Amino acid sequence: MSDVSDRSDYSAESGNTNMKTPKTYKWELLLWLSLAFFTHQAGRAVLGIVVPDVQRDLGLSDELMGWVPACLSIVLGIMIPISGILGDRYSRKWIITWTLIIGSAATALAGASVGFFTLVLFYSVTSATCEAMYAPSGYSLLASFHKETRAVAMSVHQSALYIGVMTCGVLAAMIADHWGWRWSFAAFGLFGVLLGFVAIFRLKDAPHDEAEAAGARDKPGVLESVRALVRIPSALLLTVAFTAIVFVNNIYWFWVPKYLQDPEGMFRMSKTQSSGAFTYHVIAAMITILCGGFITDRFVTRDPKFRLRLQAAAMLLGAPALYMVGTSTAVVMVWVFCALYGVFRGLFEINTHTSLFxxxxxxxxxxxxxLLTMTGFLVGGTVGPWLVGFHMKRIGTEAGMQLGFKLMAAAYVIGGVAMLASLLFTFQRDRLDADGVKKHENHGN
Structure with a gap:
């Protein structure tokens, strides 16, 4: 099958059926989607680095503060399946563009919060709704343009998450130290608004390949889609592992900087110093993702189960790394294990959507x-930050977070076992060929 970018007609969604798509456009699309993803992730990560300042100014306890990311995860979990259904039916370009503009404006307004409810409104509800609307359309649009280069494209796109978090960690800390935490939200929000207006003119909806064209003529109903997906055991097992990933990620991004900044703890870092939890972790994850995409594309042609082997190993090896972050007493060892956690997280996440597809x-x-993301955020994203905040309020920041690291390690073990089960028992039967047909139906495997 030829690469989709070689085709000359846009999808019916865009209405530009007679215009030509340049062969290089798929790489320009990757740039704009990566910047959009960067903006969504940076806007969400701002709060983690300034949690103590926000708590002090708004008078929020650890437990109440834990409800802020929990509410965000609830909104993401509810909205993402809705946005997935919309992404199967309407213009993905306009879904991506307007949610970037509105969500970034909400991030800027979060800096003007005067209490718990306004913070939840702008940060947890509005910006999270827009981020949820981006994900299914963004990944689906990227997959439509990138066929043979799909894992590479996904790896570059995923690296935007890490660049966003790392940039946010350093810049948000510097801005907060000099001008206050409110300006940290304003800076990243205004950048996203400007990017959204650029996207109006540069994003294009994808031409359909044969499988997608058939889907365009006969859009699946909601119940039909759900019934089809729950009958794919490999997709369900991937959902278990992804839920574990989200559980760990949300605890890490939201609470680890406060753990390192705790004035009564063993590290007592400044905001800028604590951003190392993001920096070393992100650099390791990003390098892993950028290299891993090429490696995965090369080996998966020889071994179709290579992605699953890599993901299972990543989670099972990531568990001890997480445990050691919470038990290390030397700063250098904390950074080492944060980086190792980044490597293993990157190896899993680079293949998440490709494994699903x-x-x-x-x-x-x-x-x-x-549906994958809904489950991950409603279960993992909601429970994790609140649970750790609950324990931090009762047994102290340091002891509560050390318990949190043990919970994070256990979640990774559960996810690794789920991926092993898919590898050993279900993937061979569920795998699709290049034409979207199950392999065992074509070849009797």
Whole structure:
């Protein structure tokens, strides 16, 4: 099958059916989607580095503060399947563009919060809704343009998450130290608004390949999509592992900087120093992702199960790294294990959506991403930050976070076992070929 960028007609969604798509456009699309993803992730990560300042100014306890990311995860979990269904039916370009503009404006307004409810409104509800609307359409649009280069494109796109978090960690800390935490939100929010207006003119909806064209003529219903997806065991097992990933990520991004900044703890870092938890972790993860995309694309042609082997190993090896972050007493060892956690997280996340698309037919992909992410955030994203905040309020920041690291390690073990089960028992039966047909139906495997 030729690469989709070689085709000359846009999708019916965009209405530009007679215009030509340049062969290089898929790489320009990757640039704009990576910047949009960067903006969404940076806007969400701002709060983690300034949690103590926000708590002090707004008078929020650890437990109440834990509800801020929990509410964000609830909104993400509810909205992402809705956005997945919309992404299967309407223009992905305009979904991506307007949610970037509105969500970035909400990030800027979060800096003007006067209490818990306004912080939740702008940070947890509005910006999270817009981020949820981006994910299924963004991944689906990227997959439509990138066929043979899909893992590379996904790895570059995923690296935007880490660049966003790392940049946010350093810049938000510097801005907060000099001008206050409110300006940290304003800076990243205004950048996103400007980027959104650029995207109006540069984003294009994708031409359909044969499988997607069939889906465009006969859009799946909601119940049909759900029934199809729950009958794919490999997709369900990937969802378990992804939920573990989200559980750990949300605890890490939100509470680890406060753990390192705790004036009564063993480290007592400044905001800028504590951003090392982001910096070393992110650099390791980003290098892993950028290299891993090329490696995965090369080896998966020889071994279709290579992605699953890599993901299972990453989670099982990531568990002890997380445990050691919480038990290390020397700063250098904390950074070492934060970086190792980044490596293993990167190895898993680079393959998340590609592994999903390996077993899910094209017409259900946006909905599949929505349901995967909904489960991850409603279960992992909601429970994790609140649970750690609950314990921090009762037994102290340091002891509560050390318990949190043990919970994070256990979650990774559960996710690793789920990926092993898919590798050993379900993937061979569920895997699709290049035409979207199950392999065992074509070849009797």
């Amino acid at each position: 390996d077993v899910v037919p094209a017409r259900y992909r946006a909905t599949a991403v929505g």
